[in-house]
Amino acid sequence: MEHAAHGPATWPADAQFGRSSAGKIAMWIFLVSDGLSFAGLLLAYGILRGESQVWRHPGEPELGIAFTAGLTFLLICSSVTMVFAFEAAERNQRGRAAALLLATALGGALFLLGQYSEYFGILHPGLTKEGLVFGQSAYASTFYVVTGFHGMHVLSGTIYILITLGRYLKGTATAAQIELLGLFWHFVDLVWILVFTIVYLIPAGP
């Protein structure tokens, strides 16, 4: 793989994979396997919920749709800043790319703050204080496992962004590496779209 000084990376065309680099193919393989982990969790969630006589027990709080919709919008915004960071890096607009990466990391940090507030409360009592306690019901346990697993991805993605940003500012990370970072970040956004629908929006039945 060749890199022009701070310019777009080059990669020879392949008959099957076009100009996808080995790094990009490896990232996609990782994302597919990670996606299957989420699929396993969401299928287990669906089975438990579908087979339960009572999903939300008396005393357990409802999940806040409006607040979480705000977090969803925040992640979508961070995906947009990420694609524009990649475009800027491709054009060697280094300051703009760095600022957009920082904005994306800020979006991730705010999402985590929102999730912390949802769990433990900042300006209001969190779910744990309102009676949604891990281990007390399938409703509570699956909620914390699924959203917590996703939250770990947001945390690791935010750290990944900050590390890549530091390397980019030092000149050791390229646009191609920002594209790989973007794939991970958009995956986190994509998974949240499904988690938001399945865990928060699907109404209690029947």
Add this chain to the structure above:
Amino acid sequence: MSSETHATPASHARQYLIIFAVLAALTALEVGVAYVTGHRRAVMATLFALALVKAACVALFFMHLKWEARLLRIIVVIPLALPVVYALVLITESIWRRIG
């Protein structure tokens, strides 16, 4: 779309902004649908459809699958479609058991 070309690729800024608007609008629509009372099955089907459209938008445009080689798209899409098939089998089995 790839960073790995010799020339600077064409900007997709306009498409990204359109996708952003679509995702924001669909999220608002989802929240509205979630508050619809009654018609539970129709609400669920609509919510799943909206989520799949949003996920496809992210994968195709933000993750650049639309511009990737066909083989890469196949490698990504087929394994991730299998859990959807598995979910449909489980739902069918559950409905069958309840009817029986």
